[in-house]
Amino acid sequence: MIIIADKPGPTIDKALSLLSIEDFDRIIIGIDPGKHPGMAVLGNDKTLSVHHVSVEDVCPLIERIMHEYRNKKIIVRIGHGARLIRSRLINEILDMGLQVEMVDETGTTPHLGKGMRGRMSSDIIAAIKIAKIPGKTVGKQFIEPSQGEVRVIQEHSREYSNGRSTIPRLLAKAVAKGELTLDEAMERHNGC
Numbered sequence: 277m278i279i280i281a282d283k284p285g286p287t288i289d290k291a292l293s294l295l296s297i298e299d300f301d302r303i304i305i306g307i308d309p310g311k312h313p314g315m316a317v318l319g320n321d322k323t324l325s326v327h328h329v330s331v332e333d334v335c336p337l338i339e340r341i342m343h344e345y346r347n348k349k350i351i352v353r354i355g356h357g358a359r360l361i362r363s364r365l366i367n368e369i370l371d372m373g374l375q376v377e378m379v380d381e382t383g384t385t386p387h388l389g390k391g392m393r394g395r396m397s398s399d400i401i402a403a404i405k406i407a408k409i410p411g412k413t414v415g416k417q418f419i420e421p422s423q424g425e426v427r428v429i430q431e432h433s434r435e436y437s438n439g440r441s442t443i444p445r446l447l448a449k450a451v452a453k454g455e456l457t458l459d460e461a462m463e464r465h466n467g468c
Contacts, residue, residue: 306407314399355381377411421452
């Protein structure tokens with residue numbers, strides 16, 4: 277089959293995915309967790325799309341993928357790093373009704389040389405590798421942030437407010453658990 281187009285773009289990407297959608301037994305979504313997760317969507321080990329998004333955009337993107345591949349079995353594989361972010365994402369993805377596997381991501385993040393920077397992020401390459409590694413199926417995660425993780429969130433709140441205030445430990449802990457966003461915690465603290 278030949279597709280002819282005058283320029284690349286979302287229409288061409290959609291046409292290509294529709295042409296090949298029936299070839300896949302299942303869809304695997306690989307996630308390299310972190311502040312800006314890398315994500316990869318694979319069908320039968322073939323990379324269909326890659327994404328670099330904020331943590332808040334992970335689940336909305338997965339919902340779009342679920343809609344696009346609604347007749348396919350979808351499995352999410354997530355790396356074991358970035359403990360708090362990983363745990364929060366696992367819980368949110370499980371709430372979407374998807375199977376989640378945790379993968380030992382050791383060695384999946386490559387060192388990119390000078391000429392490669394900007395072409396593809398190491399997070400995306402890691403996400404592709406994570407998607408290809410069978411993991412251990414996991415359930416809901418209990419999130420108990422360490423003192424150091426709470427302190428880091430308090431430092432972020434100080435930077436966020438340009439040095440004017442630091443949220444207390446209780447609010448920072450709620451942010452770490454995913455119960456509040458940093459914005460919400462700052463609002464509550466400043467509203468006191």
